[in-house]
Amino acid sequence: MSLVRSGNVFDPLSLDFWASADPLGVVRPLAEQCPVLTNVRVDWKETPDAHVFRADLPGVGKEAAKVEVEDGDVLVISGERPAREEAGKDDVKWRLVERSSGGRFQRRFRLPRGARLDQVRASMEDGVLTVTVPKEEVKKPQVKAVEISG
Template sequence: MALYRHEPWSLLNQLSNELIRLHDQRTDGDGSLATADWVPPVDIREEEGRYLLCADLPGVEPKDIDISMENGVLSIQGSRYSEEKSEPAPGFKRVERSRGRFYRRFTLPDTADADRIAASSKNGVLEISIPKQEKLQPRRIEVQS
């Protein structure tokens, strides 16, 4: 039989931390809320000389995507809209595809080179290449006598 240490406040602490984290993710740098109607799925991969971020953005034109980098945080935002009509289109039984504004933020590691970030979009997939900084060679410091 295994012993289990019961911590009655751990779930409450986890909930509190998660709420704080969600609030921090949804606020811009100026404290205003960053709202989103949908959240695109994102894959992040670390390669030898770069980090590669791939976001599924089908139906989003590259001109409708805004990518910015500030204080080590990469922000991706934009919009996907469809034709809006005052009445529902005939024949639709279900509408599941999201439309409207999207917003994602990612904290980059210190090894990321913010000056060389590049982005491209092809077939509804946004690829953001974040190069790693060149490794600094250790420097030997001679002690003067």
């Protein structure tokens, strides 16, 4: 028996996890007529200064990837992966296919409070998309000593 991770059913931090149980329709698919592939692997780490997302997008150019912030607190990483060129050729027989190709992808993450959405940065290098969302500076409370009389 094998356990296969399908989509984001085991990822409660991803909004894809909640899409099927969304009575208010807040989580919307990219397009109703085309299925959206959600098998893009994303790592999310929090540093003292920022939230950093790293998405593995092999074979996807930076022009085909898109990073957006929706509804003020939802980070959306989406795009389209190119199809295999040999798909229509009769003399090609695939023996093993483990990497997905050809289709739209989308991942959605609800950002915590304190994210600086006006300063989101994204870069792509070697098939890895890195999105950095800076955090607001945590203000330390001012402590003032009060003299006790009496």
